[in-house]
Amino acid sequence: MHTETHTGLESPKGNWWKPAHKAEKVWVGIAFAWCMVLFAMMPLWHWKGGQNPSGIRRRVEPQAYAQRTEEFIRQYTVGEDRGVPIVAPPPGADVYLMAMAFQWRPILKLQKGAQYTLHLSALDVNHGFSLFPINVNFQVVPGYDYGLRVTPNASGDFRIICNEFCGIGHHLMVGRVIVEDAPAGTVADRGGDR
Numbered sequence: 001m002h003t004e005t006h007t008g009l010e011s012p013k014g015n016w017w018k019p020a021h022k023a024e025k026v027w028v029g030i031a032f033a034w035c036m037v038l039f040a041m042m043p044l045w046h047w048k049g050g051q052n053p054s055g056i057r058r059r060v061e062p063q064a065y066a067q068r069t070e071e072f073i074r075q076y077t078v079g080e081d082r083g084v085p086i087v088a089p090p091p092g093a094d095v096y097l098m099a100m101a102f103q104w105r106p107i108l109k110l111q112k113g114a115q116y117t118l119h120l121s122a123l124d125v126n127h128g129f130s131l132f133p134i135n136v137n138f139q140v141v142p143g144y145d146y147g148l149r150v151t152p153n154a155s156g157d158f159r160i161i162c163n164e165f166c167g168i169g170h171h172l173m174v175g176r177v178i179v180e181d182a183p184a185g186t187v188a189d190r191g192g193d194r
């Protein structure tokens, strides 16, 4: 049984005071160099990586954002699915989507190949916008209006899944985006710029 006690007043046993082996020095050198690479990557990615959201971002009061979204819904509603309005804005429009515990409002009906400015904000806590089964992920933060320039490049019936744990009903927080093929002969039909 190990009964030895240690105190900070005594030097530890061993040969820690001897110079490090060459291999250890090499490893410390490699680790340090790699730390510097990762450190440099942060600013590099910020400025050169194309990782920043396209479009606009600004502060907004959740109440004001909710009002703007309801106005958008009134303007372009074309139907309803289980109490949630289905909204079909024209190509080029500003599209408003709000996240709240525990739903996405409204359901969006967009045209393939048309460009939109998709505004995202939350009314209460952080939510996460992830478009299933496509790899699109975005943080939806209360108090901030993110206007992303998006051009749907595939038609279909997609689900928005909240990927930021937001409370007891988080797993029920599923929204919907419907993308339809553009009517033949329209600008959107010839493809967007992205």
Ligand SMILES: [Cu+2]
Pocket: 099, 100, 101, 102, 126, 127, 128, 162, 163, 164, 165, 166, 170, 173
């Ligand atoms: Cu959520």
